Amino acid sequence: MALNEGDTPVGLREQSNRKMTAIVCHGPEDYRVQQVDRPVPEEREMVLRIAACGICASDCKCWSGAKMFWGGDNPYVKPPVIPGHEFYGVVDELGPGAAEHFGVGIGERVIAEQIVPCDQCRFCRSGQYWMCEVHNIFGFQRVVADGGMAEYMRIPRTARVHKIDEGISANDAAIIEPLACAIHTVNRGDIQLDDVVVIAGAGPIGLMMVQVTKLKTPKLLIAIDMVDERLQLAKTFGADVVINPREQDALTVVRSLTDGYGCDVYIEATGSPSGVEQGLNLIRKLGRFVEFSVFGAPTTVDWSIIGDRKELDIRGAHLAPYCYPIAINLLSRGLVTSKGIVTHRYRLEEWDTAIAVANSLESIKVLMDATSQENGRM
Structure with a gap:
């Protein structure tokens, strides 16, 4: 449904002073379920009715007060803010010009990427929008818009x-964001057919990385x-081989499978x-190390391994640029699945139960659902 410039956003004539349920972050371990004002779309903006929003590992670290989010003179989190960046929803309201701007209509399932680029900095203007200098991400600052742990969300x-393709299930739709991140990370590894690849960390995104890496058909996937x-x-x-470091020596196993050299690609997702x-020990000389994780504390290593001893290619992986359409396509073709990954809703x-379960080994992926009457383990 298209709107003419100056039209009132769809649905606003009949609904004033509207409230909604949302989770609001006020500080570390101070997240509250509150009634807040429903968002109103302005020109070329829209409002989604949220179908689901995943709790990410970074959400858990933020909730627990990790210094990387709260420390320093310019903290990354600026409360009060509604958290949540792993969301998808249904178009509920369209501001003037929004239908044409986004190419969507009322009632369609859509997802927005987690970053809201400024479209003005050198990175945005060169097409590298995921590295936007301003770097507003849904769910951490209210500078542009709140996150998706609410009934409604402004885009x-x-x-x-x-x-989102109609054939994609609700649980599969809920993993589009982390799957897109997994795709970008795997692509950064530049995996070749004769590579031995190690993925460290079999959490939600690590398990998606395993599925995506398998599609690259490496020689061996660990x-x-x-x-x-x-x-x-x-x-x-x-995965061809799995290793539990509590029970096996990972270095011994990997070297035994690679003529003593080590893996070609190491993806860090722990x-x-x-x-x-x-990873620095497992990877061979001239190997490719891809760092994806968000850490709750600084990491110290012997950097001479990177340069003097192995001349490694160290690559970062941030967000999911240009990977959302790929994620949606893989899910629609049944090549990647959420089955076994989405464990709780x-x-x-x-919220209090959900974050406790998300922070435990009882779950893999926990979803927040503003519409479901069911809850708990799936």
């Missing part, structure tokens, strides 16, 4: 929006984690400093 005009249940799931997703040190009112 500003510079957001990158993508339609997954490392300390939870046997997650390793078994990694095997169902295509979020633990030990995962970095492990909770109503917004059950």
Whole structure:
């Protein structure tokens, strides 16, 4: 449904002083379920009715007060703010010109990328929008818009929006954002057919990395984690070898599979400093080390390994540029799945339980759902 310039946003004539349920971050371990004003779309903006919003590992670290989010003179989190960047929803309201601007209509399922680019800095203007200098991300600052842990969410005009194919299930739609991040990370590894690839960390995104890496058909795919249940799931997703460092020496296993050299590509997705040190030891000389994780504390390693001893190619992986359409396509073709990854779903009112479960080994991926009457383990 298109609007003419100057029209009142769809639905606003009949609905004034509207409230909605949302989770609001006020500080570390101070997240409250509150009634707040529903967002109103302005010109070339829209409002989504949120279908689901995942709790990310970075959300858990933020909730627990990790210094990287709260410390320093310019903290990354600026409360009060509604958290949540792993969301998708249905177009509920369109501001003037929004239908044409985004190419969407009322009732369509869509997702917006987690970053809201400024479209003015050198990175945005050169097409490298995911490295935007301003760097507003949904769910951490209210500079542009709140996040998706609410019934409704405003999508500003510079957001990158993508339609979700009708055949994609609700749980699959809920993993589009982390899957897109996994795709970008795997692509940064430049995986070749004769590569031995190690993915360290079989959490939600690590398990998606396993699925995406398998599509690259490397010679050997190894997954490392300390939870046997997650390793078994990694095997169902295509890992050739799984290693639990509590029970096996990862260095011995990897070297035994590579004529003593080490892996060609190491993807770090543990979020633990030990995962970095492990990778520097497991990777061969001239190998490619891809760092994805968000750490809750600084990591210290012997940098001489990187240069003097192995001349490694160290690559970062940030967000998911140009990968959302790929993620949607892979899900629509059944090449990647959320089955086994999405384990729990909770109503917004059950936030305290949801964050506790998300912070435990009881879950893999926890979703917040403003519409469901069901909750708990799936």
